[in-house]
Amino acid sequence: MPDTPNLLVIHTDEQSCWTLSAYGGTLVETPHIDSLASEGAILTNFMVNVAVCTPSRGVFLTGRYEHVHGAYRNNIPLNRDEITFAQALKDRGYDTGYAGKWHLDGPPRPGWVHPERTMGFDDAEYMFNRGHWKKIEDTDMGDVQPTVFNYRTMGDEKTYPTDWLTEKTNEFMTRDRENPFCFMLSIPDPHPPFTVRPPYDTMYN
Template identity: 35%
Template sequence: MTVAEKPNVVYILTDQWRAKATGYNGDPNAVTPNIDRLAAESLDFTNAIGTSPVCTPARAALLTGRFPTTTGMFMNDIPLSPDEQSIGKAFKAGGYDTAYIGKWHVDGYGRASYIPPERRQGFDYWKVLECTHDYQNSEYYDGNDPTLKVWPGYDAFSQTDDACEYIRQDRENSFFLTLSLGPPHFPHNNAPEDFQNRFKPEDVKFSPNAVFNDPEAEAFARKEAAGYYAHIAALDGCIQQVVDVLKDTGLEENTILIFASDHGEMMGSHGHTPFKKQIFWDESCRVPYLLRYPPLTANQKGRKVSTPLGTVDIMPTLLSLCGLDIPKPVEGSDLSACIRQGIELEDHLTLYMSVSPFSGKNHTDPAYRALRTQRHTFVKTADDDIYLFDDVDDPYQLTNLSGSPETAQIKSGLEQALANELDRIDDPFREKEYYLEKWGYEVNKTGEVPYSR
């Protein structure tokens, strides 16, 4: 297969979009008709898990296929080594054109600083800012020009326009394009006004695991949720725009199209306030993950794949689907058989973690290591608390089964499986100070590495 015959890859990466917050997953608040249609044409990985559910660690795991304890990328605003054998470099080495548009957040040298080519992990076409959530005044750098520019209007719309122009370009090679959109990450008051006007706080319907005893806390959650769903509705149109341009250019058949997020958002579930992630609950760690590639998915449209897909599994899976070499340091698993053969990998599970919790909302939370299987979530915290959930019978994780005699054998088996996974990646699961000292990170009183603009 020549490079021109290999499939293109368009990877739409959103920020803080939890898996439940889509129409096709039954959320009554989510207005996502375009994404719902895409879901009906795609494989839906129902157990897609953020390997470390917060921005920088999740994005580093996506780029490297390696765990945070291996790369040191377990906190926000720290630099990913330019020596990593990243997904961008792997596609580039395979003859692909590479492009990245939008939020980056793995450079670690200031959220508005220029990122030189040697720190772009193999991506050539480059319209990027390290990090911003000022969606109506969003800055970026264009290629090697060190002058800040501003996306016009709501940045997700302009970034999607730019991605579509990139797709339309004539080229000899196949391409790997990442469109990295900032919403629906907070703030939740800066979606386009017409979308904000569609969602009223009093109309929000919370899931059964969001119970409020404080009227002020409920009012705050309702206000934030309305803005969250406004962002989601706005992005729904962006996804359709990409779908349309692939069809219009005749590239639909030979393009792997992915819609995903880096991590989720608690939004009041289990007593956790809006904006919170990092923790092990489903709303924080599970993300939407749709994959459409007509030559392989046309005969299994709408299939729900229950095999767990960790962030670290994405790089080897995509490289395999495109016939490219998987770098030896990659720790994730190639799950392409789920797509090629339409099977489930019954023994596969995914490890996820919080190594050194940080931020005003998270720094007092215990670190943890966790497993997701096709049916269960198993969690062990640094405080030696154990959680076991049956995610099929109890999708809102209301009942901790760790003390139940009926699940003792399941618990024992998962505890051993967790120990095996940690041994495989050489993670001793020690106190957070061990990892901070090992990687030389100095943190403030809320456990964060201080960052500059």
């Protein structure tokens, strides 16, 4: 392994490891995750030290307890002077990026995270503070609002958030670059509401 490998962190929201067959789960089939697990790392004794969303994310990103990093409950922002693993890697020459749910920027408002609050993730155009939309669409509205969030309409294989964010991640990873990269894909599912796009909506009872 090179001294500076490329790093892809895939984070799902409120997903038990027992739903993944890579960890022995039998409830659903997860062939793509299993494939990634077989070629990556399996952590068998990795526990969160706080179960609530915002503080748990802060612990994961900083390696520090929630009473230290400041985001001790939901909708409290991460301290501005915290050093995330993205910042540490950036300081060592990595290109960094993030797409998906952030939930570390304070009040419970949807929308894009301000560039000053991306905490070491340089390419964070598709980082949003919170929200569990079922359809995200690209528009021609430019940098101000590059997508339209849709709560009521179910997306397809191009606009369902998991698919859409994965495509943005692929775009980042396949760019020509001289530096190693670290990218975090934060998928907002399977957090409620428990609705998914076809054909997955009819695969299980």
